[in-house]
Amino acid sequence: MHIQSIPMWEGSGNNYAYLVVDDNSKDAVIIDPANPSEVLPVLKKQVDSGAINLKNIINTHHHHDHAGGNVEMLKTYPLPIIGGKDCTKVTKTPAHGETFNVGSIKVKALHTPCHTQDSICYLFEDGEDKAVFTGDTLFIGGCGRFFEGTAEEMHKALNKTLAALPDETKVYPGHEYTKGNVKFGIQVLQSEPVKKLEAFANANKQTQGKFTIGDEKLHNVFMRLDDPTVQKATGKTSPVDVMAALREMKNNS
Ligand SMILES: [Zn+2]
Numbered sequence: 001m002h003i004q005s006i007p008m009w010e011g012s013g014n015n016y017a018y019l020v021v022d023d024n025s026k027d028a029v030i031i032d033p034a035n036p037s038e039v040l041p042v043l044k045k046q047v048d049s050g051a052i053n054l055k056n057i058i059n060t061h062h063h064h065d066h067a068g069g070n071v072e073m074l075k076t077y078p079l080p081i082i083g084g085k086d087c088t089k090v091t092k093t094p095a096h097g098e099t100f101n102v103g104s105i106k107v108k109a110l111h112t113p114c115h116t117q118d119s120i121c122y123l124f125e126d127g128e129d130k131a132v133f134t135g136d137t138l139f140i141g142g143c144g145r146f147f148e149g150t151a152e153e154m155h156k157a158l159n160k161t162l163a164a165l166p167d168e169t170k171v172y173p174g175h176e177y178t179k180g181n182v183k184f185g186i187q188v189l190q191s192e193p194v195k196k197l198e199a200f201a202n203a204n205k206q207t208q209g210k211f212t213i214g215d216e217k218l219h220n221v222f223m224r225l226d227d228p229t230v231q232k233a234t235g236k237t238s239p240v241d242v243m244a245a246l247r248e249m250k251n252n253s
Contacts, residue, residue, distance in 0.1 A: 001105050001126040003172065005208055006042050008035040013065050014176040016208055018133060019043065020124060021052050022103025028052040029082075029102050031122070031133050032174060034065050036072040043077070055102060059083030059090065060135025060174055061116040082109075084118025094120070112137040112157035114149030119157075123165060130169040132213070138162055139173045140207045141197050142181030143222045145251070151244035158223050159239065167214030178207040184253050185221045188233045188246070193218035222246055 006017040017039050018031040028046075033039040046052045057079055059067040067087040074081075080091040082100070094100065094109035101107065108123040115136045122133045136144035137157050146154055178201040185194050197219040201207060217223050224230050225239040225246075234245035 001102075001124060001129055001131070003131060003209060004042070005172075005206065006033075006039050007176070007206070008038045009065070015065050015174060016172070016176065018172055019046075019052075020102065020105070020131075022105050022126070025103030026050075026052050027103035027105075028054050029056045029058050030054065030073075031058045032060055032066040032069075032135070033057060033073050034067065034069040036069045036076075039069065040073075040076060047077075054079065057081045057083075058122060058133075059087040060121065060133060060137075061119040062086035062088070063116065063136065066135060066174060084116065084120050086116065086118040093118075110161050112161055114146055114153035114157050115144035117148045119144075121157075121162065123169065130166055131172055131209070132162065132165060132169050133172045133174075134162070135174040138171060138216065138220075139175060139181055140171060140178040140211050140216070141185050141194075141201075141220050142177055142250070143220075143247075146247060151247060152240045154222070154247070155225065155240050155243045158220075159225065162213060163217060163223060165213045167212060167217070169213045170209050171211055171213060171216060172208050176206060176208065182219075184250050185219065187253070188221045188249070189224065189227065189229050191218075191229070194221075 002021045004019040008015040017033045021028040070089045082092045083090045085093045096111035099108045105126045110121040112119045124131045182198045225242040236242045236245050
């Protein structure tokens with residue numbers, strides 16, 4: 001599979017839309033094309049030349065900076081929209097664990113309610129190649145705010161649902177937030193993996209697809225709730241309490 005990142009609102013929201021193409025069939029999906037003026041020119045070129053067969057719009061959750069481009073996108077590409085139940089114009093909400101195909105790529109929907117109740121992460125598998133599109137649930141070195149959910153739900157989303165994916169799965173989040181995340185992470189945990197992430201974020205403007213679920217388990221403090229250093233920094237020991245305390249500390253940092 002081929003994954004093309006399309007940065008949107010660079011310098012403010014720092015969002016990413018992602019175009020994922022099956023190498024064999026050229027079947028393709030566009031994930032979170034929230035700002036059509038930045039996404040449509042990229043798509044148009046490839047659709048018009050026959051390089052891709054655009055099949056679906058996919059949304060990770062209903063927030064306007066993820067699903068807010070749907071109405072405008074449909075004017076050019078009247079395609080079925082796969083996404084969470086609250087996404088504008090959604091045609092299909094897959095059940096947790098439900099799979100569908102993009103050409104020969106197998107896609108699995110993983111419900112991860114918390115940031116929003118309709119948050120869905122999508123695992124794309126093409127042979128050995130694995131990628132997960134995490135919206136605003138998991139960021140490189142961080143996680144989304146708990147707008148519609150609880151610390152218990154985020155703990156389940158990150159440390160049960162996403163942590164269960166193969167370690168080599170590459171992570172593609174909805175925003176480029178790594179620099180800010182690691183600035184907080186390093187205050188909590190001064191480990192080698194966190195220092196490495198800090199160095200990478202300082203040297204690279206884009207970090208999406210550069211790290212895996214295995215890396216997140218090492219450098220993401222929200223996925224290290226059992227780490228004695230993280231527990232000490234929060235003054236808590238039970239995983240849900242540590243998660244809640246970390247989020248509160250990050251919100252106030
Ligand atoms: Zn959001």
